[in-house]
Amino acid sequence: MTLNIWLNRTYATNYWFLQMLRSNPDHRSVRLFATHTDETSPVLQAADVALPEPRLTGDAYVDWALDFCRTHAIDVLLPGTGIAEIAARTADFAALGVTVLASPAASIALLDDKCATYASASRLGLPVPPWRQAQGADELEAAVASLREELEPDETICIKPLSGVGAEGFRVLSDNPLSLDDLLAPPAHRVRLDEVTAALRTAEGADRTVPALMVMPYMASPEISVDCLSDPYGELLAALPRAKDGRRRTFLDDTPRAIDIARQITGAYQLAYLSNTQLRWWRGELALLEVNTRPSGGLFAASLTGVNLPWAAVRLAVDGDAGPLEPTLGASFVTVETLVPLPAAPTPSVPLNVNPAPPATVGLTGDQPLVRGL
Template sequence: MTRIWINRAGPSRVHAMRMLRNNPDGHPVIIHATRTNSSNPSQMFCDVPGWEPGGEASDEEYGQFVVDYVRDHGIRVIIPTARMAALSARTEDLAALGCTVMASSYEVSSTADSKTETYALARDLGIPVPPHHLVYDSVQFRDAVMQLRSQGYIACVKPDTGWAASSFRIIEDGATDLRALLTSARPVVDMETYATALVKARQQGERIPGLIVMPFLEEPEVSVDVLSTPQGQPLVTVPRAKSGWYREFREDRKVINIAHRLVKGFPLGYLSNVQMRYLHGEPVLLEVNPRASAGTFHTEGAGVNLYWEAVKVALGMEVSVRPQLGGRVFLTEEARMVPALPR
């Protein structure tokens, strides 16, 4: 019986729990999942739900919480969702307790958390990256947008660190005209609205995070899930291109080579995800996630259970699966019964 802990487990990790329970080796597991609140779906589908500290906890405080939790519950493997730096900093302490964190080193996790630092490393590795500008105020922001426009690009903006999906915006003037309001919502904002928000934030003493301004890159977006050794040697690679409701498993050697060079160059251990889009018809790096992506479960369509194979790596077991590329999967919504909330 192997006890596996998924920290900061969100709804997408419910799929991970299913895959781990239904692992092809029939290996028994007990799945712990912690969250800052008890209403998250992950708390209803794991075997042992639990609480964890939120963003108010420092890396040191969170790391100590992790060590205590592992000691108290006999955890063998941690599948991290967040607080990568805090977890990576305590890998030796956790190893002494017989627990493996499926995470890269502290230095690697910190570098991967910054898109500009990731781009600098990628450039040193000879990997193509998009033109980009790191800005901290309205003047720098306007200058960056205008420079990209002068080069024929549509600009977009997102935070340099952290998960940027919800903060991503395409910069389009006239974004709130009637035609835009009568079509499907897009994450757009005009340049002056964004710049004004930066000015107000500065006046009110708010902290402005580093923002990366870059071209809005061409489709498709390709997300490459890679399982590797702790030293960054790729073992299983599944590229999946987004195409509406479909995910296509493409055997694209350019994309696969870029992902492998990044995984080896960082190096990234266990599960990681490399995202790419296209610039002038060629793939360029979008970002790197040193963790399992939310869509890792899509790779079941390529005939691999990546979550279980990653746990096998953490347990020192051999991995020999090969993905079946060339097919595609169709994404659907699924309704699941859950226990009634207490009145």
């Protein structure tokens, strides 16, 4: 029996996520569905059935998703867009026979707020750096001044929105004026505090709502990203820690503390199926950076460990058993961009494409691992 699996709007590197589901070790027949508001998304080219998404939010989006599942007899949904709202209505999906691969809605909402995450993790005894929350120019100036009193002179402050994906809104504060070397260097996330406050005051003067910001020290590399598989109650079944230091990526086999922290996170918040815990070094110790209640964009690199985490999550949800989970850690790799040919522009009201199963050699505009020996 063919298993119908749907990934709604998601990021480009999930092209490889779909490929891993198709080449699953159980040789299970799957029919892969992908939807997106952008017809150029590489994920659409990896699916068997690719369809456009409406630009909806909230309950209206969930209602559309329920109708999509009903129309296409979806068995498993791995939500990206609208994950919190979808998770809050998993019973509606279950009534249609759809298994949703998502954590509890309350955990998703909490961990989507970076300051709330730190406050909660701190109460649990998990390591977090000092932080402040600020909304508006005056609060930001006060928060930066307050945090500087806790930091050493050579420690740098950064800011980012309480909720966001990737590096959206992330900036490192610098008091140094722009130099010629800065001008000729690759683009950086550095900005002066007075530039930020000026932008906030301009927005406030125009009656725009400015987002709340997290103010915290910029923690040292390497960043460690732990891809996690856990059961519906938060018990960790597999953890693959990847260190990112410049261009080099390495699956760590000598940092059990990273896995310990990830285990505490998944257990405390009952994170289900696929999640990602990000860590950095703070004054010589690993500390929490943030938690993603969804698979990371780099999860495809897990294939280098010999474990197919996307399929393990689907198998766990459908059969109650994730299958063999014996990763081999230690490999290093780099990522490169490749190409995905796009079809001709679709005719309005016509599906974007219904693809035959694409060959595993097709590339994407995104990241693909190349193995490097240690």
